[in-house]
Amino acid sequence: MRVLRTIREDLDKLLLAGSIAREARERGIQLSQPGAIMLDVVEEVEELIIRRGGKPAFPVNIGIDSVAAHYTPPSGSSERFPSKGVVKFDVGVHVDGYVADTAATGDLGGNNQALIGSARKALEEVIPLIKPGASIRLIGSTIEKTITSIGYRPVTNLMGHSIERYNLHAGFNVPNTGSTADVTIPREIVIAVEPFATGGKGFVVSGRNGNIFSLSREKELDDEESLSMLSVIRERFSTLPFAERWLSDQHRHREILNRLARRGVIHAYQTLLEAGGGQVSQWEHTIIVGRDGVIASSM
Ligand SMILES: [Co+2]
The missing domain is CATH 1.10.10.10 (Winged helix-like DNA-binding domain superfamily/Winged helix DNA-binding domain)
Known part of the structure; x- marks a missing residue:
């Protein structure tokens, strides 16, 4: 596994990508309102990323309800946010190939706080556990227990992932359940941790072309x-x-x-769709793990 080169210049680029990603995520959630045109929102956020000195590391993903991931509106689309439901806003920013990947879930109509809060709480619970040598099984089981204790299921076939330069899924996975081989987090790695929660079956299947x-x-x-x-x-x-x-x-x-x-x-x-048609919430941060501990995260 190639590790993060911790020369200052690379780290600065990563930190800049992280701070732009955080702002883009917040702006995206703010703009994702019932009736707003999705294409306008993703374009505005992607322009914000460029104005701040980054580039989108992938198209802004919008996931409504049972769409867990991998959808962005096509050119010319007039599709609008629905009046009810949950919207996942997943955004990636890179600066010279150094990527930060972050996501949040917004509540359309205001009835979904428990579902949304379960994925957020799972992420909050595991962030303090992350350091070199930390157990992936412990992180996965903490995510799983947090979500199930609130009455939902983790989405088991979506995972967090390591990130390398110009490589969004670099091979090291962070599962959302405890049923996993117990490997440990290496030193000097960038990982995105992303719990997904659902009231459905707890796994995703492939849908249509997501553009x-x-x-x-x-x-x-x-x-x-x-x-x-x-x-x-x-x-x-x-x-x-x-x-x-x-x-x-x-x-x-x-x-x-x-x-x-x-x-x-x-x-x-x-697109990745919840197998039972359940609504899905997601929260994600990118975390820079150094030699001794966490250097920064996109929180
Ligand atoms: Co990710």
Whole structure:
């Protein structure tokens, strides 16, 4: 496992990404109101990220109710926030490839505080446990117990994850249950911890296209359109996920993205839906673990 290079410059970039991500998350939750147009909200937040000196590390994800993750509105969408329900707002910011990933859940209509509070409390309970050598099983079981004690289930097949430069899911997982191999947190690692809670079955299944893609496999391509789209993708997003709407300035972008996805050159993310249709809440912070303890988090 490659560790965080703790030279000052890298750490400064990470800390800046974290503080922009925190502001973007708060602004996003504030703007996510019944009747507001989702596309306007994600664009406003992504512009805020850029104004502050960062870039989106992935498209702002909006998850209403049983949509747990991997949805962003497509270009031209007039979809609005519903009058009731929960909205998860998951935002990633990078500065020169150094990524902070953070999420919160807003209450549309004001009836969902217990569900929302259970994921938030789970995260608050485990943050003090995080340090080099900490048990992943203890962290997972603490998340699970906190959520079940409030009457919900953790979503067991969504996990926290380590983050490396330009790599959002770098291989070290932080499960949301205690049923897991007991590994320990290494030194000098960046991890995002993200409890999800639900009144449904407690796991997610794949849904429809969520308008999010990322580079996948290298392949020989023969047509000009595909090659030129691919070089735009590499140039703008490197290996990080991107939105269909971020390429709407490119000629015939939808067709070409679909073609690249069919060939396996890019990966098309599907929305992740709670298996029983239950509402899902989520809370997430990115935590920089140093040699001896936590250096900072996106709280
Ligand atoms: Co994450």
